[in-house]
Amino acid sequence: MVSEYDFWLLDLDGTLVDVEWSYTREVFDRVGDRLGREFSDQEADIIWNGLTGSRDRQLEAWGIDPTEFWAAFHEEEDPLVRAEQTYLHDDAAFVADIDAPVGLVTHCQEFLAEPVLENVGIHDWFDARLCCTEQTGWKPDPQPVESVMANLGVGNNGHRGVLAGDGANDVGAAWNAGLDAIHVERVGHERRGQCVLGDYRVRSFDELF
Structure with missing residues (x-):
């Protein structure tokens, strides 16, 4: 599964980490x-x-x-x-072993994201990071995704990429940027009140492998 893609993009909150x-x-x-x-x-x-x-x-x-x-x-x-109240999902560990460019695209603001990344020990997982703002745009707008792709050197030049996230906005951003989308359902369809479609729909990243 991992080797199918030339690069990976991931959301942060609700995807890789959660807070108490x-x-x-x-x-x-x-x-x-x-x-x-x-x-x-x-x-x-x-x-x-x-x-x-x-x-x-x-x-x-x-x-x-x-x-x-x-x-x-x-x-x-x-x-x-x-940061102290944030924990890493066990099934997110596969990201550390991805042998391809990896980027982070999150709505979590930089002043919060940086301490979280350091506290859970995943800062070095990413070759490029972007914390969305009014200037960069917000998912499902493809602009922040395309910005990270450019920083990774994997723009619209034939590279096959995927974006994984826990929300409909992540799936929309992936599709709007021409990427495959993985939706990881952390809260459950019942609690969400709807199903989120994606190229892959899983409750845990472990289901992908």
């Missing part, structure tokens, strides 16, 4: 205090894991201004605490 629920709950409690609005466990789960696709559209549907929410959210996130 207690951390998520505490962050949403503090964000709720800032915004004057309580978040239920279900709402926190939906936003943290992007269960309904676009987080901004979901926030707007709840009557919450996304810009205000994310400003409060990032103010309340402590990079070191988050």
